[in-house]
Each structure stands twice: as C-alpha cells, then as structure tokens.
Amino acid sequence: FQKKQMRSTVGVFSEQMEKLYSKELRLKNGLTKAIEQHQLRIVYQPIIRSEDNTIAAFEALLRWRNEDENIPPDEFIPIAEQYGLIHEIGAWVLNHACQHASQWGIGRNVAVCVNVSVIQFQNENFINIVKNALLNSGLPAELLHLEITESVFVADFDSTSNLIKQLQRMGIKVSIDDFGTGYSSLSVLQDLAVNMVKIDRSFVAKMDSNGAAIVTAVINIADSFNFLVIAEGVETEKQTNALKKLGVQYLQGYFHSRPLELENIPSYLQSGVSPSTTNLSHQVDQR
Ligand code: C2E
Numbered sequence: 001f002q003k004k005q006m007r008s009t010v011g012v013f014s015e016q017m018e019k020l021y022s023k024e025l026r027l028k029n030g031l032t033k034a035i036e037q038h039q040l041r042i043v044y045q046p047i048i049r050s051e052d053n054t055i056a057a058f059e060a061l062l063r064w065r066n067e068d069e070n071i072p073p074d075e076f077i078p079i080a081e082q083y084g085l086i087h088e089i090g091a092w093v094l095n096h097a098c099q100h101a102s103q104w105g106i107g108r109n110v111a112v113c114v115n116v117s118v119i120q121f122q123n124e125n126f127i128n129i130v131k132n133a134l135l136n137s138g139l140p141a142e143l144l145h146l147e148i149t150e151s152v153f154v155a156d157f158d159s160t161s162n163l164i165k166q167l168q169r170m171g172i173k174v175s176i177d178d179f180g181t182g183y184s185s186l187s188v189l190q191d192l193a194v195n196m197v198k199i200d201r202s203f204v205a206k207m208d209s210n211g212a213a214i215v216t217a218v219i220n221i222a223d224s225f226n227f228l229v230i231a232e233g234v235e236t237e238k239q240t241n242a243l244k245k246l247g248v249q250y251l252q253g254y255f256h257s258r259p260l261e262l263e264n265i266p267s268y269l270q271s272g273v274s275p276s277t278t279n280l281s282h283q284v285d286q287r
C-alpha cells in the first residue's frame, strides 16, 4: 500500500514538473520571436519629487503580449535570463527607452530609469551597449538612470563596483532597486557609492500595519551613506504623507500614477504636475 501511494505521489509530482517545464519552454520559444514580431512594448511609470510634486523621471517597465495573453515581467524576465535571451531583450529596452526619453526628457530634465538584470550587468559588452543607446538616441547621459538589484554585488563586488564608477563618470546615475530585500551587508552597501536606492514596496505596504519602523531604518541607512531615496509602491495618501515626513525625496506608485502607455506621456507631462519654475535649481539631482 505504502509503495503504491508513494509511486502515485511521485507521479503527480513529476506531472506537475513536466507541466512547469513545458510552460517554461513555451515561454522561451515565444520570447525568442517576441522582438521581431513586435510583441514587446515599454510602459512608463512616473517618479515624483516629494518636495514639489514635479515629475523627476519615468521608469521603463517591459510588457510582453504573446498570443492575446499578457505575460508579466516577473514571469518572463527570469526565463530570458536563464536562456540567455536577456542580452538582446535588455539592449532592445535600453535603445527604445533612450529613444523615447529623448523625445520627452530633454529640456524638461525628466530622466528615464531602466531596469538592468544581473546577467546584463556582468556582460563585458554592457558598457558599449549603453554608450550606443545614448549615441543613437542623443539622450544626455545625465537623463539615464540604471536600476540594479543587490544580487549583482553577491556575484563580484570589484567588477560591479568598477562598472558603477565607469557609468557614473559618463554621467549616468545608478540606483539599487528593491532595496532592503537583498543580502548585502551594510559595509558592502556603503562601499558601493550608488546614487539612489528604491525602498521595496513590501516595506511601504507594511507601514500601514506595522508602523514605519523598517522604512525609517532603511531611510536612515540610505541617508548616512548619502543615497537619495525613492519609495516604491506608494498606494495611498496616508503613505505619501508619512514618507514625505520621513524625508523620502522621491515617490512612485499607483497613488501618483500607474505605468503609462508611451503615447500618454506628453499629455501627462502637460497636465498638472509640470515642473514649477521656482524649483528649477532642484531639477538636477546632486549626486
Ligand atoms: P521593479 O523594477 O521593482 O518595478 C516595480 C513593479 O511594481 C512594477 O511591476 C510596477 O508596475 C509595480 N508597481 C508600481 N507601483 C505599484 C503600486 O503602487 N502597487 C503595486 N502593487 N505595484 C506597483 P512590473 O511592471 O510587473 O515589473 C515587475 C518587475 O519586472 C520589475 O520590478 C523589474 O524587476 C522587472 N522588469 C520590468 N521591466 C524590466 C526590464 O526592462 N528589464 C529587466 N531586467 N527587468 C524588468
């Protein structure tokens, strides 16, 4: 009886494994053709300055529509990474985001933030891909921000740190995404000298139930390392006010705006939250 039960359990298990694996393969095969079949597009979520509610930047977020189905990036990015497709997809995002930003960013001082996966960051050709994206689009390096996660430092601190410095010398700003969820030690974080950190939205969400303890701690760490702070996933007015009180410089989340389609950016820039002339000196980040 026991043997039989075990075998059936194993059977169910491997059946599920097979389903997962074939789904993975299906996604991988679909992704391979996604670029040439124009199934990828970028949406843009605003990042707002706390002090005057002006628009500081837009974060580029990749979208994939495959056979009438929207597949979320949390599902396809890991597969793109695993099968080496992330290099081509990442370069596509960088090129298009810079091109788009050169249409709405220049003159307004509105930057574009591009997510970069660890594997892209470790590609020795990465710096050239970035340079080409800037050259081809005419976007000033100061208007390009790159978002990386703490996992890049686990891999190889020295080369990562060198690459960050190289990018910063060009004028590009670098931020740590999902800050606080990784495993970096405080001393590693201190040695990094990135420009900004984005407090993960899980901590912002917890502000409502557990109070602001974690967020306050993360802000204090960021402040003492001279990192500017962006709060992600801000969904309510209550969170907005609390984060402003805590001195967070930038806010991003559904409360201010969901990610926007490219064609809606001009009208978004024109409506309401346009940079006020009295605050022009604050348009450029100090780091
Ligand atoms: P992320 O960079 O941390 O982006 C934030 C995610 O939170 C986005 O999900 C965004 O739509 C969502 N979000 C923003 N505000 C709110 C809010 O107020 N509440 C809630 N619940 N969610 C909010 P999305 O677009 O599904 O992207 C998920 C992740 O996929 C990103 O996390 C990023 O790690 C990755 N990703 C997206 N685009 C790219 C890309 O072009 N390249 C790479 N390497 N990764 C990307």
Ligand code: MG
Residues within 6 Å of the ligand: 059, 115, 147, 177
């Ligand atoms: Mg991000």
Ligand code: MG
Residues within 6 Å of the ligand: 177, 178, 198, 200, 201, 232
């Ligand atoms: Mg994040």
Ligand code: MG
Residues within 6 Å of the ligand: 177, 178
């Ligand atoms: Mg993320």
